[in-house]
Amino acid sequence: MPQLRKDPVIRRWVIIATERARRPGNFVTSQNVDFGNKKDCPFCHNTDPEIFAIRPQGSGSGDWQVKVAPSGTPILSIDTKFKRHGFGLYDVIKNYGAHEVVIETPEHIANMADLSQEQIRRVMEAYVSRFKDLEKDTNLQYVFVYKNYGLASGSRPIGHARSQIIASPVNPLRVKEKLAGAKKYYDYHERCLYCDMYRQELESKERLIRETEHFVAFSPFAPRFPFETIILPKKHCCDFADGVAGMEGDLALILKDILLRFKIGLDDPAYNYVIHTAPLRQKRKGAKWQTIEEDYHWHIEIMPRLAKAAGFEKGSGFYICAIPPEDTAEFLRKVDVHA
Amino acid sequence: MPQLRKDPVIRRWVIIATERARRPGNFVTSQNVDFGNKKDCPFCHNTDPEIFAIRPQGSGSGDWQVKVAPSGTPILSIDTKFKRHGFGLYDVIKNYGAHEVVIETPEHIANMADLSQEQIRRVMEAYVSRFKDLEKDTNLQYVFVYKNYGLASGSRPIGHARSQIIASPVNPLRVKEKLAGAKKYYDYHERCLYCDMYRQELESKERLIRETEHFVAFSPFAPRFPFETIILPKKHCCDFADGVAGMEGDLALILKDILLRFKIGLDDPAYNYVIHTAPLRQKRKGAKWQTIEEDYHWHIEIMPRLAKAAGFEKGSGFYICAIPPEDTAEFLRKVDVHA
Numbered sequence: 001m002p003q004l005r006k007d008p009v010i011r012r013w014v015i016i017a018t019e020r021a022r023r024p025g026n027f028v029t030s031q032n033v034d035f036g037n038k039k040d041c042p043f044c045h046n047t048d049p050e051i052f053a054i055r056p057q058g059s060g061s062g063d064w065q066v067k068v069a070p071s072g073t074p075i076l077s078i079d080t081k082f083k084r085h086g087f088g089l090y091d092v093i094k095n096y097g098a099h100e101v102v103i104e105t106p107e108h109i110a111n112m113a114d115l116s117q118e119q120i121r122r123v124m125e126a127y128v129s130r131f132k133d134l135e136k137d138t139n140l141q142y143v144f145v146y147k148n149y150g151l152a153s154g155s156r157p158i159g160h161a162r163s164q165i166i167a168s169p170v171n172p173l174r175v176k177e178k179l180a181g182a183k184k185y186y187d188y189h190e191r192c193l194y195c196d197m198y199r200q201e202l203e204s205k206e207r208l209i210r211e212t213e214h215f216v217a218f219s220p221f222a223p224r225f226p227f228e229t230i231i232l233p234k235k236h237c238c239d240f241a242d243g244v245a246g247m248e249g250d251l252a253l254i255l256k257d258i259l260l261r262f263k264i265g266l267d268d269p270a271y272n273y274v275i276h277t278a279p280l281r282q283k284r285k286g287a288k289w290q291t292i293e294e295d296y297h298w299h300i301e302i303m304p305r306l307a308k309a310a311g312f313e314k315g316s317g318f319y320i321c322a323i324p325p326e327d328t329a330e331f332l333r334k335v336d337v338h339a
Numbered sequence: 340m341p342q343l344r345k346d347p348v349i350r351r352w353v354i355i356a357t358e359r360a361r362r363p364g365n366f367v368t369s370q371n372v373d374f375g376n377k378k379d380c381p382f383c384h385n386t387d388p389e390i391f392a393i394r395p396q397g398s399g400s401g402d403w404q405v406k407v408a409p410s411g412t413p414i415l416s417i418d419t420k421f422k423r424h425g426f427g428l429y430d431v432i433k434n435y436g437a438h439e440v441v442i443e444t445p446e447h448i449a450n451m452a453d454l455s456q457e458q459i460r461r462v463m464e465a466y467v468s469r470f471k472d473l474e475k476d477t478n479l480q481y482v483f484v485y486k487n488y489g490l491a492s493g494s495r496p497i498g499h500a501r502s503q504i505i506a507s508p509v510n511p512l513r514v515k516e517k518l519a520g521a522k523k524y525y526d527y528h529e530r531c532l533y534c535d536m537y538r539q540e541l542e543s544k545e546r547l548i549r550e551t552e553h554f555v556a557f558s559p560f561a562p563r564f565p566f567e568t569i570i571l572p573k574k575h576c577c578d579f580a581d582g583v584a585g586m587e588g589d590l591a592l593i594l595k596d597i598l599l600r601f602k603i604g605l606d607d608p609a610y611n612y613v614i615h616t617a618p619l620r621q622k623r624k625g626a627k628w629q630t631i632e633e634d635y636h637w638h639i640e641i642m643p644r645l646a647k648a649a650g651f652e653k654g655s656g657f658y659i660c661a662i663p664p665e666d667t668a669e670f671l672r673k674v675d676v677h678a
Contacts (some may be wrong), residue, residue, distance in 0.1 A: 005561035008524070008532060088539045089532070090560045185347070193347060193428070200427045221429045222344035 006091035035159030038108045043160035046103055052129055054122045066126045071099040076166060098134055098167035102126055110159040111149055113259035120252035131241035134167045135280045142168045142175060142279050150270030151305060171279050179296055186295030194297030198232045207329045214247040215254045219325035226323040229258055231300040238296040240277035257337060262304050265335035273302040345430035374498030377447045382499035385442055391468055393461045405465045410438040415505060437473060437506035441465055449498040450488055452598035459591035463583060470580035473506045474619045481507045481514060481618050489609030490644060510618050518635055525634035533636030537571045546668045553586040554593045558664035565662040568597055570639040577635040579616035596676060601643050604674035612641040
């Protein structure tokens with residue numbers, strides 16, 4: 001039975017995934033990316049139960065364009081009774097939550113960069129729809145949307161574009177850190193840090209990669225990894241599902257653009273992206289961070305996976321980024337995405 | 340010129356290592372561990388300038404047992420003038436600090452697990468000596484001692500046992516988190532969290548790996564990675580260099596024991612360890628965390644590198660640990676280190 005356990009010092013929650021346990025003598029170490037065969041692909045002609053799908057107008061049930069299904073290897077589960085207890089120093093929650101897979105296309109295409117802008121827009125709509133459904137469950141605090149492309153994590157990478165949605169009963173530590181940091185800035189300046197940030201980046205231009213009508217993509221000033229990229233909406237909103245309304249197509253445009261720059265300029269690297277958004281309950285009146293509408297600002301972080309973090313980083317949180325963001329932004333700007 | 344840059348949201352410092360910059364088209368991805376040749380080893384018969392060394396009584400300058408030299412690829416440098424400035428949202432510090440290599444043996448032995456207890460004791464003494472020297476520089480805030488064994492980070496791993504010392508003008512974010520967490524616990528309980536923790540672990544025994552006269556080694560309750568191990572001193576002290584006095588030999592004993600369990604039980608995996616200790620200046624009266632002597636407790640974290648962290652972890656701070664710590668502790672306890 002997987003558990004959520006809280007580190008008693010820094011109060012970070014981890015998931016102990018006992019159902020996925022491998023016997024201690026049986027691990028997988030790094031391996032080359034091998035996408036496997038189309039005929040073995042679990043997502044082509046997927047027959048898992050359908051949580052949600054996008055279909056063309058008037059088509060039958062087989063013709064989905066984007067499909068959301070339960071994860072085949074769920075970490076969290078809605079079937080668990082929600083219960084939290086402590087013993088001694090330690091806090092435990094049973095593995096209550098949701099774990100879903102968003103199958104981004106019926107075709108056997110591996111990289112979202114190779115989907116049409118229209119198809120990516122449908123994926124964004126699927127995310128929004130799941131957000132709005134999951135937030136009805138008051139046991140859930142955070143909805144976490146992420147994608148891994150070309151990354152092995154215990155099994156072969158899948159050669160079929162998909163992302164994952166995890167809805168958690170606790171807020172991850174890094175989310176709380178960002179909220180606290182943004183609030184601190186707002187309390188002092190009475191302006192949103194992220195709004196100030198994208199305006200400073202548009203003005204200085206040295207880390208800018210791409211600007212569209214509604215979004216700005218740039219390399220962050222203090223990156224952890226080379227080619228780390230942020231996509232920020234110009235319109236201030238703390239919540240992804242609310243904030244992206246009416247601009248899903250423009251988000252698809254800039255996301256495809258950035259992913260193509262990675263693919264062409266960096267020779268099709270593995271990457272991951274994460275949508276950062278406000279926790280679910282805090283938007284309500286009387287919730288813990290009452291100013292969250294003013295001080296937080298949803299965004300997407302995208303990271304190509306190029307170099308391993310060394311021990312120095314893992315032990316202290318001190319990252320050593322080998323290439324300055326001004327150089328990586330310049331490099332990405334110059335990539336010809338129409339080649 | 341490398342810089343320290345601060346993430347404006349969560350106030351995390353990173354190092355932008357421009358002197359180590361690789362042109363964007365030229366990265367190193369994962370590679371198999373290859374320790375290289377003895378004849379190419381830069382640490383056998385090392386002739387770098389000597390910052391510090393341990394020698395047998397009455398020997399000549401050639402006969403060092405442990406030697407500390409400047410890093411060949413320094414991230415931080417004492418030669419830089421210490422200066423901090425901000426522009427707009429962003430904070431920058433020039434790369435002031437120290438970066439040293441501790442060569443743990445004159446012999447071409449790769450794994451510290453294969454050094455004698457006596458030799459490991461000498462390494463601990465070298466660490467202490469460097470701590471006491473570096474803390475005289477009031478520009479420095481944190482001394483970070485770490486070791487990577489068998490890990491590639493941009494170059495081939497070195498087949499010669501060594502660790503690294505980085506002295507930084509800022510406190511890493513993860514250190515501040517641990518200090519804040521420990522203080523919070525102390526403010527409420529008026530007891531040190533780490534003292535409570537090792538006592539709870541000695542009583543429950545289910546995560547205990549090894550106990551010696553002065554130390555306890557166990558798997559943490561909420562691990563990020565399988566086989567993550569903590570070594571805690573029973574004697575309460577916030578600072579490594581002060582706290583280990585008189586027990587360097589016992590520390591060498593338990594460290595060798597744990598590293599041998601990894602080597603034998605996990606088939607000689609890559610690993611890293613980190614010494615967690617109090618920041619340098621805060622021990623003084625009137626410093627920011629005045630209670631640090633009571634609430635913080637130095638310790639060592641050791642992590643074998645077995646499985647890659649997937650995107651979920653990197654984006655949110657949510658780690659998914661595939662094997663419960665009770666199982667990994669039991670496995671390690673059963674390893675026969677005298678085999």
